[in-house]
Amino acid sequence: MQTSGFELFDHTADLGIRAIGRSLLEVFTGCRLGLYAAIGQPLATGEPDEDSPKELSYRSDDGAIVLRDYLADVLFMLSERGLLIVKEERVALFPDRGEIVCAVSPLDATASKLMREVKAITYHELSLVQDGELWRAQFIVDI
Amino acid sequence: MADAYTGPLKKLDDNRFLIPRSYKQGMLVDGLIFSSERLLRSIAEDKAPEQVANVACLPGIVKYSIAMPDIHWGYGFCIGGVAATDPERGGVISPGGVGYDINCGVRLVRTNLTKNEARPRLQDLVDALFSAIPTGMGQRSPVSFNRGELAQLMHEGSPYVIRKGFGWEEDSEATEARGTLAGAQPDLLSDRAYERGGTQCGSLGSGNHFLEVQTVDRIDDPHAAEVYGLFPGQVTVMIHSGSRGLGYQVCEDALFDLRDAPKKYGIKLPDRQLICAPFRSEEGKRYFGAMNAAANFAWANRQIMTHLTREVFEQVFGRSAEALGMSLVYDVAHNIAKLEEYEIDGMARQLCVHRKGATRAFPPGHPETPERYRSVGQPVLIPGDMGRYSYVLAGQPGSMQHSFGSSCHGAGRRLSRSAAIRASRGRSIADELLARGVVARARGRTGLAEEQPDAYKDVLEVVDVVHNAGISKRVARLAPLAVIKG
Numbered sequence: 285m286q287t288s289g290f291e292l293f294d295h296t297a298d299l300g301i302r303a304i305g306r307s308l309l310e311v312f313t314g315c316r317l318g319l320y321a322a323i324g325q326p327l328a329t330g331e332p333d334e335d336s337p338k339e340l341s342y343r344s345d346d347g348a349i350v351l352r353d354y355l356a357d358v359l360f361m362l363s364e365r366g367l368l369i370v371k372e373e374r375v376a377l378f379p380d381r382g383e384i385v386c387a388v389s390p391l392d393a394t395a396s397k398l399m400r401e402v403k404a405i406t407y408h409e410l411s412l413v414q415d416g417e418l419w420r421a422q423f424i425v426d427i
Numbered sequence: 428m429a430d431a432y433t434g435p436l437k438k439l440d441d442n443r444f445l446i447p448r449s450y451k452q453g454m455l456v457d458g459l460i461f462s463s464e465r466l467l468r469s470i471a472e473d474k475a476p477e478q479v480a481n482v483a484c485l486p487g488i489v490k491y492s493i494a495m496p497d498i499h500w501g502y503g504f505c506i507g508g509v510a511a512t513d514p515e516r517g518g519v520i521s522p523g524g525v526g527y528d529i530n531c532g533v534r535l536v537r538t539n540l541t542k543n544e545a546r547p548r549l550q551d552l553v554d555a556l557f558s559a560i561p562t563g564m565g566q567r568s569p570v571s572f573n574r575g576e577l578a579q580l581m582h583e584g585s586p587y588v589i590r591k592g593f594g595w596e597e598d599s600e601a602t603e604a605r606g607t608l609a610g611a612q613p614d615l616l617s618d619r620a621y622e623r624g625g626t627q628c629g630s631l632g633s634g635n636h637f638l639e640v641q642t643v644d645r646i647d648d649p650h651a652a653e654v655y656g657l658f659p660g661q662v663t664v665m666i667h668s669g670s671r672g673l674g675y676q677v678c679e680d681a682l683f684d685l686r687d688a689p690k691k692y693g694i695k696l697p698d699r700q701l702i703c704a705p706f707r708s709e710e711g712k713r714y715f716g717a718m719n720a721a722a723n724f725a726w727a728n729r730q731i732m733t734h735l736t737r738e739v740f741e742q743v744f745g746r747s748a749e750a751l752g753m754s755l756v757y758d759v760a761h762n763i764a765k766l767e768e769y770e771i772d773g774m775a776r777q778l779c780v781h782r783k784g785a786t787r788a789f790p791p792g793h794p795e796t797p798e799r800y801r802s803v804g805q806p807v808l809i810p811g812d813m814g815r816y817s818y819v820l821a822g823q824p825g826s827m828q829h830s831f832g833s834s835c836h837g838a839g840r841r842l843s844r845s846a847a848i849r850a851s852r853g854r855s856i857a858d859e860l861l862a863r864g865v866v867a868r869a870r871g872r873t874g875l876a877e878e879q880p881d882a883y884k885d886v887l888e889v890v891d892v893v894h895n896a897g898i899s900k901r902v903a904r905l906a907p908l909a910v911i912k913g
Contacts, residue, residue: 294843296473296500297635323564356679363565363672364622399873401564401633401913403675404527407682407700408502426502426527426675427634427844427877 287418290318295424299402300409302422308347309375311412311419312384315351316358316369322425324399328368328389336388337373343381348412350382351421355405363401366391402427432476436460436467442896443829446480446492453484453697459491461830463892466496469841469884475505481697482510486705487518489771489778493830495785496892497839497884501526503700506784509833511769513778514706519694520715521703522681524781526762529677529718530725531636531669533759533786533808534602535819535905536733537655538740539752540662542642542908548743552640553866553909555739560638560732561630563870563913568629570731574621577724580628581613584723585730585758588628593734600797601755603787606726608765612716616673617680624673624724629731633870633913635878636668638732639813640909647901651803651821655756657903664753665817665905666732667810669762670725677721681714706779715764715779722763729758756819757797757806761786761836769831780831788822788834788899796822807899809890811838813910814863814880818890818901825897834899838886844877851876860910869912878912 288310290303299322303314320326342353361367367388374385404426412421437445439459444467446458458479462470470476475498482504483492489511498507503523512518545552561568570593572580580587585606586599599605616624631638643661646652657663670677688704689696696702704710733755737748744751764781771778789796789805796805804821811817826832842850856875860867869875893899 292845294845296843297840299844360619364619398564400877403634403672404679406502 288314290314290321292318292322298424298427300422300424302420305419306417308377308419309372311421312351312354312375313372315355315421315423316372319355319358319402319425322400323362323402325397326362326368327392327395328370329392331389333367333388333390337385338388340384340386341381345380347377347382348410350377351412352405352407352410352423354384355423359402359405361388362391366393400427432471432474434476434480436471436476442892446476448483451480451697453695454480456483456488456491458483458494460494460498461892461896461898462496463888466888466892470498473500475500478503478505479508481701482508484697485510485512485519485521485701485703486694487512487514487516489513493833495833495835497784497835497837497889499839501783503698503702504781504783507835507839508783509781509785509831511778511780511831512706513776518706518779519703520706520711520764520779521701521781522678522685522714523700523702524783525718525764526783527675527678528669528762529674530722530760531762532725532729533665533667533761533810534729534733535756535806535808536664536736536753537657537756538662538664540744541660542662543660545640545662545908549866549909552739552743553868553911555743556638556736557868557911559735559739560911562911563633563874566630566870566913567626568731570629571626572628573625577621577624578613580727581720581723582611583607585726588727588730593731598730598733598755602726602758603760606730606758608719608722610716611719611723613720615713615717616677616720620673620676620680623676624671627671627673628724628728629735630671630728631668631732631913632671633874637813637910637912638736639665639907641665641817641905641907643903644816644906645904647903648821651902654800654803655806655819655902656754657819662908663905664736665808665810666729668729668732670721671728673724674721677717681717684713685710718764722760726758757808759786759808767832769827778831782833784836785833786836787832788820788826789832790822790824790827807834809835809837809886811886812880812883813865813867813878813907814860815885817905818886819903819905820890820893820899821902822899823897826899829896830898834893835889838883838889840882841884842882847879847882848873848876850881851879865907866909874912
């Protein structure tokens with residue numbers, strides 16, 4: 285049984301991403317990698333950004349919303365700042381918020397292959413659930 | 428994708444089908460889908476009719492929850508949806524009823540060139556357009572605006588950039604709302620929205636956005652075509668684009684701002700993506716103000732690209748854009764919410780009309796239709812696909828009676844993006860288009876494959892419904908000659 289990773293799937297005019305992980309951190313990582321795969325092959329220079337590691341915090345009592353808001357930031361950092369998250373170092377959900385610490389590196393524009401513009405992380409069919417020992421997540425992106 | 432819709436669809440006539448309000452608890456009005464029997468079969472295959480029923484639950488909704496024949500599933504509201512709410516009776520405003528791409532829309536520029544004159548220069552023209560018009564991911568406009576300028580641009584819309592030299596004064600007259608929605612509040616936009624907007628005004632975008640060089644290959648209404656300045660064999664240019672990253676950010680920010688609004692105002696939603704607030708609430712006013720600002724940005728965006736297009740034509744054909752007759756036929760929004768007046772039960776009421784993938788279609792005589800078009804009705808621009816055709820329609824009185832002044836907006840997808848990519852394996856879509864006489868250039872690796880003609884339904888089926896329903900009538904058909912995409 286697959287216990288980590290992601291897959292892309294058709295969703296009407298847009299694209300869906302599912303991820304699975306043995307921990308919250310792993311499933312958040314899977315979602316981020318799925319998002320990047322939807323965009324293409326964005327590659328980092330490997331050098332840490334001056335703001336790395338980055339500490340992000342999102343107010344919500346719903347872990348799925350925290351995930352969505354995190355991925356929206358991931359998307360913004362890539363499309364507007366040319367920055368990639370290369371690793372989630374910590375992911376924690378609390379009753380009223382979620383916190384993520386991640387390593388950030390600039391995009392290597394020359395080496396990267398960006399195929400498709402993802403415009404938004406939607407709320408549609410958004411889910412983050414713990415299923416026994418696994419975490420599963422799903423979200424739909426607007427192309 | 429979700430299962431097919433299995434609820435009721437009661438035939439009212441050959442062009443209209445009803446979802447009665449008894450179908451679902453919470454429906455305040457009936458659902459009304461404009462469609463043919465044939466189109467209805469594919470419409471029912473996704474959950475879009477269910478979304479029509481959901482929208483019928485929104486507080487203050489008036490008369491019907493409406494869908495056009497190009498209806499397909501969307502976020503909250505279906506695409507192709509129209510819903511009018513009454514602000515004075517607790518009516519709501521919903522970002523999902525506008526869409527992420529605020530004021531995504533279409534404009535049509537005429538020329539006095541004929542297809543035969545343009546054909547020998549088509550490749551040069553496409554290459555020059557592709558070079559001049561930023562398309563696709565990460566491509567920035569050649570024009571950038573600082574924060575103060577962007578704020579002013581969002582106050583004024585396309586007239587602002589026209590004053591800066593990106594167009595002709597008369598272009599505003601030929602733009603819906605004259606390119607400016609009053610009540611824009613750019614000060615409400617987030618820093619992130621400003622960051623995304625600063626370098627994108629004057630860029631096409633990606634996905635289904637395009638700039639297409641076309642020819643008028645059929646006239647259905649000679650008189651209306653003449654009024655619109657269209658003639659057989661004429662070369663035209665159609666631009667489909669919206670508010671770019673700025674509009675998306677405004678929608679994102681609004682969805683965050685309104686997160687708690689339904690609970691706060693006691694609104695029960697059958698779908699959380701119908702998130703909304705009373706129009707007169709602080710949240711509702713904030714969204715409307717920000718949405719208007721983003722809408723004005725989109726008109727400025729399409730105006731700058733019009734200017735760049737004119738420059739390219741001047742360069743390729745060696746004559747001024749004025750000498751080439753490159754005036755604007757019209758510009759319409761198809762993702763927007765506007766305050767408009769309608770007669771309901773014998774009384775004039777100002778309603779908030781949400782159009783998400785639906786185009787305004789005001790009839791002859793309407794004061795908002797440009798004076799020179801008032802005898803025939805407002806131009807309604809309906810893009811099809813890059814292999815077949817697009818349409819110019821004219822708004823008709825039926826739109827005011829049946830659909831809150833609205834008509835369809837396009838063809839609707841037939842294949843998902845992945846299915847379109849799979850279907851394109853082993854094929855060159857560019858070569859196939861060339862064999863049909865269409866020169867295409869796309870920046871993204873998947874753009875042409877995802878947007879290939881087979882990925883879309885035949886827009887004529889959609890146009891026939893609105894024509895037969897008396898909402899908007901066929902005026903001219905436009906065949907593609909060349910297209911650029913992101």
